[in-house]
Amino acid sequence: MISSGVQAHSAPNAPKAMTVPEGMAAFGWDFDSADVKVQELGDGLFVLFGLGGNIVASIGPDGTFIVDDQSEGMIPKVVETIGDLGGDDVDFAVTTHWHFDHAEGNLALGPAGTWLVAHENSREMMKENHVVNMVGLAVLQEAYPESAWPDITFDSSMRFHINGQTVDLMHFGPAHTTGDTAVYFREANVLHMGDVFNNTGYPFIDADNGGTLDGLIAFCEGVLTAINEDTIVVPGHGSTASTAEFARYTRDLATIRDRLTEQVSNGLDLDEIIAAKLTSDFDETYGDNTMFINRAVKSLTYRYHP
Ligand SMILES: [Zn+2]
Numbered sequence: 617m618i619s620s621g622v623q624a625h626s627a628p629n630a631p632k633a634m635t636v637p638e639g640m641a642a643f644g645w646d647f648d649s650a651d652v653k654v655q656e657l658g659d660g661l662f663v664l665f666g667l668g669g670n671i672v673a674s675i676g677p678d679g680t681f682i683v684d685d686q687s688e689g690m691i692p693k694v695v696e697t698i699g700d701l702g703g704d705d706v707d708f709a710v711t712t713h714w715h716f717d718h719a720e721g722n723l724a725l726g727p728a729g730t731w732l733v734a735h736e737n738s739r740e741m742m743k744e745n746h747v748v749n750m751v752g753l754a755v756l757q758e759a760y761p762e763s764a765w766p767d768i769t770f771d772s773s774m775r776f777h778i779n780g781q782t783v784d785l786m787h788f789g790p791a792h793t794t795g796d797t798a799v800y801f802r803e804a805n806v807l808h809m810g811d812v813f814n815n816t817g818y819p820f821i822d823a824d825n826g827g828t829l830d831g832l833i834a835f836c837e838g839v840l841t842a843i844n845e846d847t848i849v850v851p852g853h854g855s856t857a858s859t860a861e862f863a864r865y866t867r868d869l870a871t872i873r874d875r876l877t878e879q880v881s882n883g884l885d886l887d888e889i890i891a892a893k894l895t896s897d898f899d900e901t902y903g904d905n906t907m908f909i910n911r912a913v914k915s916l917t918y919r920y921h922p
Contacts, residue, residue: 630749630824636716639755640667640687647689652697655856657848659804660779664697666690668717669852672808673698674801676779679707683799683808684852685721694721706730708776710785711766712810712852713793714741715748715822716757722764733774734766735787738795741825742766749824751907788838792819792852794826798839800847807843808850812836813862815854818895818908819869821915828915829873836866868898873912880916889913 634642645667655663657672664671668686671694680703686694698706710733711719719742722732734742742760768774776783782802787795792811799808811820812835821827840863843849849862857865875894884892886909895905902908 630747631752631754633747633754633756636720636755636757639716639753640689642753643667645687647687647693650690650693652690652693654697654701657804657806657856659781659801659806661781661801661804661806662701663850663856664694666694668720669712669715669811670808670850670854672799672801672806672850673701673703674779674781674783675701675703678778680704681708681710681776681778681783682706683710684712684718684810685709685725686717687720688723691721691724708733708778710734710797710799711738712799712808712812713796714738714746714757715793715811716755718810718852722760722766726764731768732764732766733768733770733785735785735795735797736769736771738793738797739766739769741793741795746825748822749911750820751910784842786839786842788835789831790826790828791832791835792827793822796835798835800839800842804848805844805846806848806850807839809836809839809852809862811852812839813849813851813857813865815851815857815861815865817903818905820907821911823911823914823918827911828918829869829876829912830915830919833866833870833873836862836869840866868901872898873916876909876912876916880913880919886910886913 650667653665660676662673666686669684672683674681708731709725744759746757748755774785784800786798796812845859847859849857879889
């Protein structure tokens, strides 16, 4: 919802939206030359790194269960890699959220007979066009055909029992998007966080589609109560991390959130908040803050000036 209070705060107009293929080209993605790299986690679990969000695959006697499916263009290489690892057709594909770099593989897997699983809100988002505004660029993600919509959805939690694993799907409210899922393989002690945990820099918050910094932190805090100190944490992007590293990310974001909140609640606008350099002691760790600050402030502005 847009209200007059939001308009009082300056924010640059969203850049003109590209198509998803144009966006992928802007990222420098080339499916023909891309490799799928594999990290073995034990207990039949693997991380597949390709182009887009990290995939976790559970391969075993009950079948093949994956978390996130990247892009339609990557699916042939992903399926080939799963075959090399002893898997067969993908039986279940959970998508951590609806963004194209995590869920567009549904376009291939759905018609192939894979059971598609996601949070209820992600299914709703896949049914319509949405612009994903990443500040430097924006992408129009078009509605998927019905064959790519999740077949099975959940609201707050759902559990699978497959390949000797108790697999918990958890949702703690709007965070990176409104439809995020964390997937925890209890026996293997492996967690996939989707883009609620970015291990390549500051997180992206899809504030134009209901994501919030407050919610992202609360989501991480909720997940941290469910895992333990030995959990292997797979982020949406970047290398796997320890629970301690994931907890530090959560704490750092909470510190930054408190600083931003003070400025937003005092009525400062985006340009003034950028000029205050509130993340300077974290930028060495997380890198460029341009997109993060813009989207975080937007989500906090909704909270204080609805
Ligand atoms: Zn995302």
